[in-house]
Amino acid sequence: MISRRAYLKLAMAAGVTLAARPSLLWAEADRKLELITRPIPSSGERLPGIGLGSSATFSSTARSEDLDALREVLGALVKEGGTVFDTAPSYGASEAVAARIANEQGIANKLFWATKLNVAGRGGGKADPDQARAQLETSFERIGKDPIDLIQVHNMADIPTQLGMLKEYRAEGRVRYIGVTTTFPQQYQGLERVMEQEPIDFIGVDYAIDNRTMEERILPLARDKGIAVLIYAPFGRTRLWDKVRGKEVPRWAAEFDAHTWGQFFLKFVLAHPVVTAATPATSRARHMIDNMGAAMGRLPDDEMRQRMIAHIESL
Incomplete structure (x- = not known):
């Protein structure tokens, strides 16, 4: 078993071949690992x-105009079989810079573009x-894709106005799927109401091995209503990295094809059957490659997930 740090050092030292195919460094390298995919309930x-x-770091790098780093991370996403790219006009230069790079590289149509609408703010303003x-039209212009x-x-900003507008855009065929997001606990009850009452396709919420509130009501409701789920902050932003700093990934994680802490945390999230995709932010291609490893091979079962929780809580 190798740690995330050791794996990344090996990948960089080994050059392009191993960096592009991290499974060559993993245990049981001769066993083909299949890409894990999940259906969008409203369409299949x-x-x-x-x-x-x-x-986070992607947004910071976009502001610094370090385009080479972002070219590499977007290229790594696509090369490793990923498609989902989550952004927002409020993430600084992220949407504009990523769209420019994707169109320059000819990969815009290979991406599942997920962006956001919010001109009302989080405080409940209209x-x-x-x-x-x-704002919507600016996103269309930047991304160059219609429908998005x-x-x-x-x-959850001004749902009547903004979700109402998105429903119109969906009816007109300009957006394929619509939804709502929040990572604020005080908005969870409002999110439940929207999920109960509105014909949405997606939600975007926070969920991690040490942040399992979503398991109580939101994820079961998404299952019952047939709503896809994007997961934000699967590393607890930096919280989980702080917790495991200097510690090795347990050897038994190989039983579900996790070989770094990033894969350990992401496979826990993805193992929940209601989760459609997790979208951790990064501005480094080697982290993107490592993250995509979590979408390969086996996932932990319920018993193993409890073991994972206990291990993290013991640290």
Whole structure:
């Protein structure tokens, strides 16, 4: 068993071949690992279980105009079989820069574009319909894709106005799927109401091995209502990395094809049957490759997930 750090050092030292095919470094390398995909309940379309988010470090890199790093991370996503790219106009330059790179590289149509709408703010203010429509049209112009795959109301902002607008866009065929997102506990009850009352295709929520609140009500409701689920912050932002710093991945993680801490955390999330895809943010291609390893091979069963929880809680 190798740690994430040791694996990454080996990948970099071994050069392009191993960096592009990390399974060559893994145990049982001669066993072909299949890409894990999940269906969108409203259509049956399947998505790879791991994608790429564009907040946090991706957003910081986009602001710095370090385009080479972002070219590499987007290229790694596609090369390793990923498609889901989650962004938002509020993530600084992320949406604009990623769209420019994707179109330059000719991979825009290979990506499942998930962006967001929010001109109202999180405090409950009303959205100006003209501003909301202008933000949507800017996203279409940047991404260069019509229809856009998924647009969600960001942080539950002015649902009547903004979700109403997205329903119109979906009816017109300009967006394929619509949804709502939140990572704020005080909005979870409101999210449940929207899931109960509105014909949405997706939600985007926070969920991690040490943040399992979603298992209580939101994920069961998504299952019952046939709503796809994108997972944000599967590493607890930096919280889980702080917890495991200097510690080795347990050897028994190989039983579900996890060989780094990143894969350990992501496979826990993806093992929940209601989760459609997790979209951790990164600006480094080697982390993107490592993350995609979580969408390969086996997943932990319920008994193993309890063992994983206990292990993390013991650290």
